Amino acid sequence: MRPATLNGALGAAVLLLALVSLSLGPVALDADTLVPALLGGGEAGDALGQRHQAIVWDIRLPRVLLAVLVGAALGMSGAALQGLLRNPLAEPGLLGVSASASLGAVVCLYFGLTALSVWWLPAAAMFAATVATAVLYLVARRGAGNLTLILAGIALSSLAGALTSLAINLAPNPADVQDIVLWLLGSLADRSFDDVRLCLPFVLTGLGVLLSCGRSLDALTLGEDEAASLGVHLARLRARVILGTALCVGASVAVTGSIGFVGLVVPHMLRHAVGSHPARLLPASALGGALLLLAADGVSRLVSGNTELMLGVVTALIGAPFFFVLVMRARGEVPA
Amino acid sequence: MRRRCPPAGRCLAAVIGLCLSGLAAAETLPRVMSTNLCADVLLLSLADPAQIVSVSYKSQDPRQSSMAERAAAYPGNRATAEEVIALAPDILLTSRRWLSRQDATLFARHGIRVVRVPFPRTWAEIFATTRQVGAQIGRADAAQALVDTARQRLAGLHRDAQPVSALYLRPNGGSAGRGTHVDAVLEAAGFRNHATALGLDGWGTLSLEALVNDPPAVIVVSNLQRDATYARNGFARHPQIRRLLAERPVLQMTQNDWGCSNLQLAQAAEALATQWQLAGAPAGHRP
Amino acid sequence: MNALDVTGVSVGRGGCRRVDAVSLSVARGELFGLIGPNGAGKTSLLRAVAQLTPHEGEVRVGGAWFAALSPAQRATRLAYLGQDDRAAWPMSVADFVALGRLPHRRAWARGPSAADTAAVQAAMAAMRLGALAGRRLDQLSGGERTRARLARALAVQAPLLLADEPIAALDPFHQLSVMNLLREHCARGGSIVVVLHDLTLASRFCDRVLLMHQGCAVAAGTPRQVLTPGNLQRVYQVQAMHGEHDDQSYVLPWQCRPLTPSEIPA
Numbered sequence: 001m002r003p004a005t006l007n008g009a010l011g012a013a014v015l016l017l018a019l020v021s022l023s024l025g026p027v028a029l030d031a032d033t034l035v036p037a038l039l040g041g042g043e044a045g046d047a048l049g050q051r052h053q054a055i056v057w058d059i060r061l062p063r064v065l066l067a068v069l070v071g072a073a074l075g076m077s078g079a080a081l082q083g084l085l086r087n088p089l090a091e092p093g094l095l096g097v098s099a100s101a102s103l104g105a106v107v108c109l110y111f112g113l114t115a116l117s118v119w120w121l122p123a124a125a126m127f128a129a130t131v132a133t134a135v136l137y138l139v140a141r142r143g144a145g146n147l148t149l150i151l152a153g154i155a156l157s158s159l160a161g162a163l164t165s166l167a168i169n170l171a172p173n174p175a176d177v178q179d180i181v182l183w184l185l186g187s188l189a190d191r192s193f194d195d196v197r198l199c200l201p202f203v204l205t206g207l208g209v210l211l212s213c214g215r216s217l218d219a220l221t222l223g224e225d226e227a228a229s230l231g232v233h234l235a236r237l238r239a240r241v242i243l244g245t246a247l248c249v250g251a252s253v254a255v256t257g258s259i260g261f262v263g264l265v266v267p268h269m270l271r272h273a274v275g276s277h278p279a280r281l282l283p284a285s286a287l288g289g290a291l292l293l294l295a296a297d298g299v300s301r302l303v304s305g306n307t308e309l310m311l312g313v314v315t316a317l318i319g320a321p322f323f324f325v326l327v328m329r330a331r332g333e334v335p336a
Numbered sequence: 337m338r339r340r341c342p343p344a345g346r347c348l349a350a351v352i353g354l355c356l357s358g359l360a361a362a363e364t365l366p367r368v369m370s371t372n373l374c375a376d377v378l379l380l381s382l383a384d385p386a387q388i389v390s391v392s393y394k395s396q397d398p399r400q401s402s403m404a405e406r407a408a409a410y411p412g413n414r415a416t417a418e419e420v421i422a423l424a425p426d427i428l429l430t431s432r433r434w435l436s437r438q439d440a441t442l443f444a445r446h447g448i449r450v451v452r453v454p455f456p457r458t459w460a461e462i463f464a465t466t467r468q469v470g471a472q473i474g475r476a477d478a479a480q481a482l483v484d485t486a487r488q489r490l491a492g493l494h495r496d497a498q499p500v501s502a503l504y505l506r507p508n509g510g511s512a513g514r515g516t517h518v519d520a521v522l523e524a525a526g527f528r529n530h531a532t533a534l535g536l537d538g539w540g541t542l543s544l545e546a547l548v549n550d551p552p553a554v555i556v557v558s559n560l561q562r563d564a565t566y567a568r569n570g571f572a573r574h575p576q577i578r579r580l581l582a583e584r585p586v587l588q589m590t591q592n593d594w595g596c597s598n599l600q601l602a603q604a605a606e607a608l609a610t611q612w613q614l615a616g617a618p619a620g621h622r623p
Numbered sequence: 624m625n626a627l628d629v630t631g632v633s634v635g636r637g638g639c640r641r642v643d644a645v646s647l648s649v650a651r652g653e654l655f656g657l658i659g660p661n662g663a664g665k666t667s668l669l670r671a672v673a674q675l676t677p678h679e680g681e682v683r684v685g686g687a688w689f690a691a692l693s694p695a696q697r698a699t700r701l702a703y704l705g706q707d708d709r710a711a712w713p714m715s716v717a718d719f720v721a722l723g724r725l726p727h728r729r730a731w732a733r734g735p736s737a738a739d740t741a742a743v744q745a746a747m748a749a750m751r752l753g754a755l756a757g758r759r760l761d762q763l764s765g766g767e768r769t770r771a772r773l774a775r776a777l778a779v780q781a782p783l784l785l786a787d788e789p790i791a792a793l794d795p796f797h798q799l800s801v802m803n804l805l806r807e808h809c810a811r812g813g814s815i816v817v818v819l820h821d822l823t824l825a826s827r828f829c830d831r832v833l834l835m836h837q838g839c840a841v842a843a844g845t846p847r848q849v850l851t852p853g854n855l856q857r858v859y860q861v862q863a864m865h866g867e868h869d870d871q872s873y874v875l876p877w878q879c880r881p882l883t884p885s886e887i888p889a
Contacts, residue, residue, distance in 0.1 A: 083711075086711035087711075215725060215728070215730070218722060218725065219722060219725050220711070221710055221711045221712050221714065221719075221722060222705075222710065222722060222775070223705055223707045223709070223711075225670065225673075225675050225703065225705040225707070226703055226704065226705050226707075228673075228675055228694070229673050229675065229697075229698060229701065229702065229703030230698050230722070230723070230725050230726050230779070231693075231694040231695040231697065231698030231725070231726045232694070233694055271712070275714055275715055275718050276712035276713050276714040276718075276759075277712075277714065277718065278712065
């Protein structure tokens, strides 16, 4: 399939699913109420119409937009990390980048930095994500195989998790650990345009930075030396991928908590369709990530009754078995 | 763990001192210890001061308890089995959840009778619980007196033929519907519980959409301290909820009375009704 | 003008230099062999020439001072083929070969230009890959993969190609066929520096060779001049059979003979 065709199809699916998602919610809105509410043409003074408009515009739309943004960010980060580390098992959540971003966010939340400015929240998350990605890169650089990389990821995740617990314990305003744990599981519930604004600039910048790495990541297919001989500035490429991933993952985690496995599942499903080109995989994974997250969010809303199923739980339920299969397959092919 | 129980020696000395001072009065009354915020409230309002051995440290924190001042007069405990054994009360008032984690036979061996304080959901259950615990600790008369007073206060509250809908709302969207003590209080204060109307049974959360679609006339909030965490506040931060809170009268529960279900709720109901009048209840709804 | 001039290149610092003041020249159309035992510094020298590792000394490619060129300029003048033959992703052969065109593509170009397509096709034809264009890289045999990698390097259309042990893991048929293809490339005017372990193939196919030992250039010249019994004994500690076939001399390592203490130079 030609890349443009694939991306077009994915984009159309995202649009379609976004519309479906707008029609899903605890308050049943049929097409006759949904369309006027969406178009904003609700008769002035009509209280019910205004409420429906508020439901669609202020409650459902931010949620859909966040699903698209965060899904795209996670999908493309996964594809870019896999390209940089030349390893199909690389994924921000699996490798502890998300956990580190969560640590940054929690430290920021529970030591009151958000009181100074809400922008500290994404800033702290992105900073922690940068450090984690850089550490991973240093590990992966020394010709580390799948096993080493995943072990490093586990170590990083555990450390970030432990430090998160420590931060919660030490925080001046001790909070219910369970709440944080739940929050860290990731959710899109009750998000508003405030949250969209908080992550939008960083996610868009991150996506742009990652997208600009495509050619270099293509060259990296050949290994670092040959990529360099093709004119790739390796140090700059690393810095760009790390920065782009940190921007995407950090900003996403700051508003939705950590949602895992999107960056693993999506690039893997699309790799074949793009002929294994890391560059073509980037935009396709962004669209695929948006699609997956919209779908997962829709599922979590449909299946859960009174208490909503956390989105991170849904993606993990999809992703973890998938990861398991990948590991089993990798065991047969690549010597760790 | 900033505020610890005083060292065991001082603890013991205090207890002995208390026992000696109250010896004459409390001779026949069992010595009682409570390990739980709600049990503390019952104990503090029912017991003879001399028979109280210890209350939970949480009761001594004015941010968590409206009886902090009275609770501060007694040694605080952290609800550990060690403290219970060391203080050796005759009766231990506790919650069911706590008991499930502790070895009841251990206490039995030390001659400590464990009384589980239930979590009542209706006024009738609240009265029954109060009388039951009162009887257990030898203060049946005091319990009956408290129940009578509460009954009178509740009877004094106005009930309208067409009550206003009120919604108890926590920052995470949590609310309480049918079969909760919150439901009982809202009814007693002259409101119709909006959560019950929205179909909530027991405790649970309401969706933002459902609230925006069908908002209540009045919102009742409590400032339970642990609800102030960012993670829970996603709901409360939403502009639609902020708008709702800005547009509707909001009745504030300043005391932490909502965490427990006991006779204090009669005062809570009164306070709600009073606030509603002050907040400008429509003329037709004034008592 | 020579395709490559290397003057006094050293890699590593102080007493443990991996390459020590090596100089060499490669003429246009020449197949130049870099030989020496394991650890002699062949790969380090190759990486230094390609500006992939810090080094001292001067490297001129086609007369231009190579270090002074930008990475993009260097990429069109020198193609480098490393030892690592694990391609990360299972692309099709045609896509893989096209990666060699990256230095010629504009930053946000939509697709390959006509020149790109022509270069890819020429490189695939040169490496006899026409029938394999649609096959995935991970479905190729070792020999086919080596040819695909060489085609990728040829697609750069750089005047100079550096190849690090391209035939080390191949069977005799593929070793000979790849060396023949390299010769063909030189006949078309390309210049190649190739690291070889097989002395027989080096003597059979290379125009000239450089023998390295412990970072230093021991001898340079035609295979006949360099692969003398004395040099082989001193550097490889082997004795070889020397012969001629079809007017070409060849060397066949026959048995190892460690140096006696008296033979080891002070």
